[in-house]
Amino acid sequence: MKKLLIIKNGTTFSFIREKYGDFEDHILRLIEVPAEDVVIASVYRDKVLPELQDISAIILTGSHSMVTDHEAWSVALANWLRKIRDLPIPILGICYGHQLIAHTFGGTVAYHPDGEEIGSVKIDLTAAGRQDALLGVLPEQFWGYVSHAQTILKLPPGAKLLAKNNFEPHHSFVFDDHIWGVQFHPEFNQGITSSYIESGREDLMKEGKNVESLTRSVIEHDYGMKLLQQFIKLAD
Numbered sequence: 187m188k189k190l191l192i193i194k195n196g197t198t199f200s201f202i203r204e205k206y207g208d209f210e211d212h213i214l215r216l217i218e219v220p221a222e223d224v225v226i227a228s229v230y231r232d233k234v235l236p237e238l239q240d241i242s243a244i245i246l247t248g249s250h251s252m253v254t255d256h257e258a259w260s261v262a263l264a265n266w267l268r269k270i271r272d273l274p275i276p277i278l279g280i281c282y283g284h285q286l287i288a289h290t291f292g293g294t295v296a297y298h299p300d301g302e303e304i305g306s307v308k309i310d311l312t313a314a315g316r317q318d319a320l321l322g323v324l325p326e327q328f329w330g331y332v333s334h335a336q337t338i339l340k341l342p343p344g345a346k347l348l349a350k351n352n353f354e355p356h357h358s359f360v361f362d363d364h365i366w367g368v369q370f371h372p373e374f375n376q377g378i379t380s381s382y383i384e385s386g387r388e389d390l391m392k393e394g395k396n397v398e399s400l401t402r403s404v405i406e407h408d409y410g411m412k413l414l415q416q417f418i419k420l421a422d
Contacts, residue, residue: 188241188242188421190244191241195251196249201381213373238275246282254295268291278368283367304386321360331375332379
């Protein structure tokens with residue numbers, strides 16, 4: 187049986203790991219794939235990627251790193267993505283993974299000019315998003331958990347915009363009909379998102395954001411679970 191490859195691009199805060207697990211645990215909790223059918227590649231630490239003959243789908247996690255720092259492991263991962271672009275394997279990049287895919291294939295990534303987007307936000311599907319094999323399982327407007335300082339300023343050539351909101355113009359795209367990126371975090375829940383808000387309290391206040399209002403904005407929903415489970419179905 188072929189396996190899901192989760193490319194781990196970093197690790198979350200220790201206090202979040204202790205309560206909710208790490209990035210890969212957030213994903214695994216929602217997709218209902220047995221542990222023996224999952225391969226975790228911690229590229230940020232080991233810089234090693236497995237062979238793909240037994241891989242049915244790939245998820246790139248978020249990270250506390252920044253794409254524009256061009257860390258050696260991230261550059262190597264981008265080169266690897268270019269090499270596997272034409273393979274018929276569904277790929278989903280989340281947050282850092284989303285930005286890295288865009289950067290890899292000719293898009294532009296930088297710090298968001300309006301600062302950090304964090305909390306629960308409403309996201310709108312585009313016409314292409316409503317017809318998309320992955321994003322199309324979501325309603326025309328849905329809630330997403332967000333926590334990001336960098337953004338895609340320009341999509342790579344040939345990418346189709348699937349979702350956006352007033353703050354973030356590129357919340358999701360698809361490339362070559364099998365490589366997706368989502369800026370929002372489908373693997374997060376209310377508790378994880380609230381923890382990120384609290385951990386960034388001081389910086390958020392410096393940006394003029396109301397931390398209490400952001401915390402109140404965080405609601406529980408299952409849109410991320412629907413998205414991740416649909417991605418797994420597309421790999422079957």
